[in-house]
Each structure stands twice: as C-alpha cells, then as structure tokens.
Amino acid sequence: MNILRVHRHWKQFRLHCERQKQCVLRVSLFCTLLLIILGACGSLELARAQQTQARPVVVQPGAPGQPSKILPSSTQGVLPPQSAADTAFMQGMIVHHAQAVEMTAMIPSHTNNKDLHTLGARISRSQSDEIDFMKCWLAARGEAVPKPMMGMPMSHDSMTMMPGMLTPEQMDALRKAKGAEFDHLFLVGMIQHHNGALTMVRDLFNTSGAGQDAELFNFATDADNTQRAEIRIMQNMLKKERPEEK
Amino acid sequence: MSRTSHPYLFTLAVALIVCFGIYRAQSQSTQPANPSQSQTEGQKAATPSAAQKNKGDDEEDLFAPEPAPALPPGMTGSDPNDPRAKLSAGLYNAGEISMGMKHLLWLKKPDAFQLGTSNPDDPKVQKIMGQLGMGNNPKIPKAAHLVIAQLAFANSDLAFQGNHLFQGNFYGISMYDISDPAKAHLLTSLVCPGGQGDVSVYKNLLFMSVEMPNGRLDCGVQGFPPEPPQPESKDSQQPKKRHIPVAQKDRFRGVRIFDISDIQNPKQVAAIQTCRGSHTHTLVVDPNDKDNVYIYVSETSFVRQSEELAGCSDEKPDENPNTSLFRIDVIQVPLAAPQDAKIVSSPRVFMDARTGAINGLNNGGTHGKNGLKKPVDTNQCHDITVYSALGLAAGACSGNGILLDIKDPVHPKRVDAVNDPNYSYWHSATFSNDGTKVVFTDEWGGGLGARCRANDPNKWGADAIFHLKDDKLTFSNYYKLPAAQSDTENCVAHNGSLIPVPGRDIEVQAWYQGGVSVMDFTDPSHPYEIAYFDRGPIDAKMLVLGGFWSAYWYNGYIYGSEIARGLDVFELTPTKFLTQNEIDAAKSVQLADLNVQDQPKIEWPANLVVAKAYVDQLSRSQALSARQISQLRKAIQSAETSHMNKKKVAKLQKMAPRLDKDAATAKNPSDSMRMHELADVLKRLSAAA
Incomplete structure (x- = not known):
C-alpha cells in the first residue's frame, strides 16, 4: 500500500521535475532516500522470515501414554463452566463475613486487651478485604450482591444463618460484655464463626462442578487458610487467659 | 511501545x-x-x-478498593514518598521505575493463555460471554471478561534448564528459548488447565502441579459439568439430591509428568493423583540415588471424596488416623520408567514426637467446657525448599516454619519448628548459600489483596529472616518492600531466589504488583534493599490481579514471571550498593538447570573476577585500609593485564597470608569471612602455563 503511494508520488514528482527541468539533484536525493526506505523494508521482511522459522507451537497433551495434539496457532483460552453453587457460596460468605466485621468493630469500646486489638485489626482487615473481593466477583458476573445491614439483629431463621454465625442472643451477650468477659466471649464466638466458614468451603467443593472458577477456587482456599491461622491464634489466646480466669 | x-x-x-x-x-x-x-x-x-x-x-x-485501616499501635508501614508509590496505571502502559536494574525484555502472555481479544466487536466475544454465564445480559460490556478471567490464565512459577525457560500458568506451561536472554522467544504453549501450574524440570522430565477441580487427566479444557438447578421442593426440610456425582474418574489433581525430549512436542507420561491435588511441589535429587528422583507434594486445598480417590479423608486425626490432612506426599519417579512414578510415603511432618499426635504443631488443645470446637492445626505445607547439600529442607507450612532432615528423602524428619506472632501464612523459604540463615515469607491475604499500603504494618506480609545453627531456627528480623504501594496493587512477599554474589547474601524477590526487590540479608538483623523494578498498577480504580509471581536469577539474568503481563527479563547494573565486579562474579556462576526450591549449593571459581568482588566489599565496609585495598587492586590488575603471568600471580598470592591474619581482627563476621575467602581465592589462582 505504502509502496504504491510512494510510486504515485514519485510519478507526480517526476512530471513536476520534467516540467521544471531543474531538479536532477533532487531526483537523485529522492532516489537515495527511496533506496534506504526499501532497504529498511527488506531487512524488516528478513526479520519477519526469521521469526517464522522459530514459530511457536500450541500443544495439548493427551492422557498419560497418549499422543499430544498440535492445536492451531490461533487457539485461545476457554473457561470451565460456572456453577450456581459458586454464586451461592459467595453470596452466603458476604453475609457471614459481615458479622465478623461487626464483632471486631466492638473491640475498641469493649476491651483494653492489646492482643485482642491487634487480632481484631487483623480479622477486620482480612474479612473486609474478602467482602470487597466477593462483591467484585459477583458484580463482574452479573450476580446479585447481598447487602447485610450492620447492627441489625438477625433472626433465627436458618435461611439467613450461615454455618457458625453467632445467634442474636450470642451477639447481644457480646455487646453487653466488657473487659475480660468480652475477650472471652469474643474469642469463643469468633472461633465458632470461623469454623463455620471452613464448613462452607467444604460444602462448596463437595458439590459437583463447583469451584472450577480459578478466582473462586483461590479465594475459597485462601480464606480457608487465613481462617485456620486466625483460629489458631485465638486458641492460643484462650489458653493464655485460662490461668487468670481461675 | x-x-x-x-x-x-x-x-x-x-x-x-x-x-x-x-x-x-x-x-x-x-x-x-x-x-x-x-x-x-x-x-x-x-x-x-x-x-x-x-x-x-x-x-x-x-x-473501588477500601482505604487501608489505620496502622495498629506501635507498627510502622512502608514509605509513601518512595517514587514507586505513585506510578501511573495501565495493563500494558503503566509507569515503570527501576534502581540498579535494567529492563531488557518484556514478552506478553501467549495468545493460548489469553481469553482472546480486547476488541468488544470481535465475534469470539459472544462465545466467551456464554462460557462466563454472562451472555444474556446486554448491560455487561463484552470485554469485562478481561478483568473477570485474570486468574484462570495467570502466569505462575518458573524453572530453567540450559537455554530453556519454563513458565507455569494456571492453564498450561509456556516454554521459551533464552539462549539470548534479551531476545528470548516462545517455543511452545502447552495447554493443560488445572492451576496453579508450579513447574520443575529434571533432564527430559517436566513436572507440573494441578489442584483445581477442573483439572482433567487428558488436559481437556472443558472441566466438569455443574449440577443443574434444583427443582423447587415444597418440603424444604428434604435434603437435596445430587444429579451429578461429585466423583469423576477423569478428574486430575496431583503432579503431572511430561517428557520434553522434543520441546515442541511434549508428551504426558504420568499423572500421579493426590488427595488434595498439588499446590506446589519440590524436586528432590538424592545424591545417593541415581535411579530415582523424588517429588515432595505440598497440598493446601480441599480433600476430595474417597469415591473419587480411594483412601482420601478430611476427617480430624482423632476420627481417622489415616486422614489426608497433616501430611505431605512423597512421589518416587524412576528415571528409567517415569510412567511408574507413584506415592511412596506420606510423612506426618507435623507429628508431636513425644505424644505421637499427628497434629502436633500449634495444637491448641480442646476447650470443650465452653462448647468450643476442636482446634484446627497446621495441617499442610505450602511450599518446601530442599537444600540437599545440607541434607535439610525448610518447609513453609501454613502456621509454622519447619526444618526437615531429608538425608533419607523418602522419610523426612522434622527437626525444628517455629511460629511468629506477626505471621499469617507461612508461604515459602530460601536458605542462605552457607546454610546459616533461612528467609521465610508470609503471604498475608493469599496474594490477592493490597498489603503494601502505607498503613499496612511492615511486619505483616513480610520476609522473616532466621538464623540457622545446629538445626535450630532463631528469629532475627523482618524485611518488607520499603516502598508503599497503592490500594489497587495486590502486594505481599512472594517467590525469590539467591543472587550468587560471593561474600554476601542477596535475594531477588517478587512482590506481585509491588514489583521486584533485591535485598541484602548478609546481616540478618539489618536487611536492606539494593535494587528494584516496579510498574504501576494495572488499574487505578480497581484491584486487577497481576504482578510478579516469581523473580529468579538464572545464569546472569533476572527473570520475572508476571501474572497478567507476561515475562520480563532484567540485568543488574552497578550502584553504590553493588559494583560491576560483584555483578560479574555472580554472572560467573553458571548452572546447567535451576529449580529454585531444589536449592543448589553455589561454588565460586577461584579467579580474578571473584577476587575483585571481595576487594570491592572490603573497600565498601572499610574492613581493610585504603592502602591495602589499593595494593590488592594493583596486584590484581597487573596479574590480569599480564594474562596471569606466573610472577604476577605469585606476587598476588603472597598477599593471602596477611588477609588470613587480618581476618582474625575484623570488625564483623562477614568481613572476616570475606578476607578468608579472598585469601583462599588468591591461593587457588592458577597461573598461565
């Protein structure tokens, strides 16, 4: 395309020059330029040819012992099917996590325990981050994003209670407690709460076709690990408080 | 560009x-x-x-990301005024900055590991939308998949062999020719989904980790069908009936073995199923066993049902002593018949030696009185780094860092375990070359979150450097990326490798979207940064997963595996923290292959390049007088210009005893060691015949 255009310009230029009869120098200059450009084009072509030599292949191996298939170079990635259980898991976990955030929000006004403040900061941070992540995941897939209301008493309806969530009575008791009593109820309650999340993850993966979404898989696995670590920290804190209790 | x-x-x-x-x-x-x-x-x-x-x-x-909460009392964060803190955003045109590193090459992810197109009018888009379950909603822009599917095609870890680089991906493996690192190019895209595609290579065998439920024995990309929607039941008490069994005989979770004798036509030779799949794996080469290699499988995800793989159980240890939790798996790979590879042991590395309890680490005991559930323990390793030259392995195992004696590789024995109040998730480990230190990483937030903001404590999501002596680990200090990162950059400590500069302990490390940071931990109580590279966030308004998964040194170059953006190649450049001589000495170490978690012991050649590196270090630390340094440099120079003339070399060698003597009175152990090493190099110099 470019070459054609250059050619056309060149013709016009020559016509113009013949009329003017005074531009031999210009013509030769132009020719030199053209040669340089063509030369550059040529070396580009050469480079492209060299690239073709080392053309990458797309290979899909077969099962062990089976031959591999060469796929077309135009092959692009596809995703495994999405599962309704994935969506339900994310929606349920948002509600579940929201309660943990609500619990940690009580810490500053209910206890002076430094360790619990640190722990609360960690839990609040990880759970809020995870809520954000889950909301994004749902929103990006066009799924409904639940909006749990903080501080609203929850009903006993098993439909609204995800595994491990504290009952309204437990939450009330926590709100009313102060100092060492709060510390204890918080730790016991949060361990129960976190264990519920572990149950939710197990149920998810025990559903056919669920958890094949990479983001969800990674999230559920990491959330599981984070909660296990936090459970362990809380159990150690409970062990420490024990001598003081008695 | x-x-x-x-x-x-x-x-x-x-x-x-x-x-x-x-x-x-x-x-x-x-x-x-x-x-x-x-x-x-x-x-x-x-x-x-x-x-x-x-x-x-x-x-x-x-x-939009939520702003970071205030720093907990007594904690400090990373520096918000670092130039890396405010780089401009962009997937392919983000702002970049570096110090002590030159960016040589950037290759975008191959097409086979991309959803395809950034053009919303591309006819392929509708198909992709359908796969995502978004096909019917016209309000969702077609190209939203670019954001949604990031992780399904994420790049992961790296392995090296000769002139080849293997880059794992959740969807397969990319194989590159790196004979000229600045002009590295793709050879093969191996399609085989299942995440996260951790890779190792040994001779003609390439190993790959698979853990996700969509993994298939035949490398198929279709995954498994989801359960159809349940018909509305009037009796809500009645339990749901599953229409599709969860167990699938074609599912694969474990370690695959490919034969790469023909790198453009790799073949799957074996696929070893495990109960929890394989999140990472570690190649173990037993110096006393020429017929086999071993694979330590670190399994972090859910336990599959026994209907799918016999013997799998996620029960608690007191319910089932054969639970699949609380163990690692060891695969034996016969080199003459890799198709016969199988699990030969499942060591209980968390066992309490006194009580015999298999959940012996951080067991919180039971608190039945208050209705508290049974504690959950450290039940998995995330990654294990073996250092066969020492007969040791460092395991980063969720709640603990552990040290294993692996002299009998099939039966690793735990010899020490540590925990840390600031650690969330023990992720990976690196030994110093002399085996006196171990750098552990804490992957707080699993790598998906922004954890390097100015308000994130720099003891959380950081490296923890431990002294190692007589099989005991002792905490020394933390190192975290010193530059604060934005709230749309996932950032936490991640995979790194040693840079073989003699006389110093230096690690290059990936920090996801925090970039690449090179750290000196020669003095483990004062680690500091000596070089870095960083890109701005993929997006300024929302966190889009990306950044460096691994950054490893291999034969003179640093390779960065970028989750979303591809593969980067770097070279170190001299700064006040690192001289050209030190870089050259590191480059003089050439390995035939590198699997970073199978840590090789580095031996430096006795030559002038290495000597010059030591002299530079002794000059920097002022361990020797200016006069002594200048004499050494002159003597080295004249030996070099004379092409190792016998006389000149002999003169240089005469300087060795004085160095050994001075070493005894050196200010610190590092300088003392450098003087001895330099003396040793000089003594071993060989003159021209």
Missing part, C-alpha cells in the same frame, strides 16, 4: 455499566438464586426507594 488501549477509562466504564446492570438485574429478579440470600433480598424489598436512591454511589463503589 505504542498502545492504543485505555484500560483505565475502559475499566471505569466497565465498572459503571456492570454495576448498573447488576442493580437492574437485582431489582428485576423475582426469586433469589439461593435461600441464604433471602434476608438481604427481603431488606431490599422493604426499602426499595431508599435502595434506589443510593444505588448509584453504592454500586459504583463495588470495584
């Missing part, structure tokens, strides 16, 4: 339109997708006008 895409504007538009679409979908939906949601739906129904009023701001914020 001129790019015409505008990811920033585009993603903003995506976020706005998607959220609007969601709101519409929500208000139109007549029935919740799931009972657990009915409460929320109920609330919405109760106050529809309020919800409607707020929806604009509310929904738009969904993709």
